Amino acid sequence: MPRSQRRVLTHPEADELDVLDVLHALSDPTRMTIVQTLRADPERACGTFPVDVAPSTLTHHFRVLREAGVIRQREDGNRRWTTLRRDDLEARFPGLVEAVVTAYERQAPPPGSATGGPGQPH
């Protein structure tokens, strides 16, 4: 029995999303970096995010984001692939994710971006 059947990945329905849960999920730098990364890359495996925490901590953050309805996860072989639920979020909270991530990028450029923009270099 494949892992995708063994453990059910619970995702809230699009019309069940709670904006307070979403805001709480986004008010953490690690989780925000995950969302930021997913906006650039549509789908990534769990271990490929530019965050600096232990694997078990990462699993915890993915669960928070998933149960808030921010991301969707699917299993494929050994990997777990993660996507941003852009359409569902946009339908229920128009402009929210756009505004949040844009605001965050201004103050914390995504890891790997060469220019830090007008941020304090020291």
Place this chain on the structure above:
Amino acid sequence: MPRSQRRVLTHPEADELDVLDVLHALSDPTRMTIVQTLRADPERACGTFPVDVAPSTLTHHFRVLREAGVIRQREDGNRRWTTLRRDDLEARFPGLVEAVVTAYERQAPPPGSATGGPGQPH
């Protein structure tokens, strides 16, 4: 010496606002109700918000909002007046507060509004 001089109400500068702090401040139903109320009424005294918590708890929530830069408070005689920092927030996080409050009102109509909209009535 008036109270407005006695204790300094610390407000972050407009360019110091942290989007993660703002999101955290907004991810609480009591605080979101405060912001929601302030969008309708430009300025209110502390005790006039339609929330159901103890006064000391309310003070705590005002401090969280103030230190995140969401609200501004000024003293006048016995009262402490609270306003939303709309311009500062809009300049630094364009569209954010608008999207957040709009999303929240859809799922939790402001207290005192007659129609609950298409929400579950029971």
Place this chain on the structure above:
DNA sequence: ACGGTTGTACGATGGTTGTCGAAAGAGAGG
């Protein structure tokens, strides 16, 4: 001056959260 109003400060408390390490499960490949 006195009492009432408004709001804060402090301390306590129960619950939540972010973090990690160790152990284990599931799949891929030899």
Place this chain on the structure above:
DNA sequence: CCTCTCTTTCGACAACCATCGTACAACCGT
């Protein structure tokens, strides 16, 4: 079958947080 990789689960722990009651400070009437 065995091993390696990817990811999860569990237990633990310290930090944080929302909440409250009590005490207190400032202001405003009378």
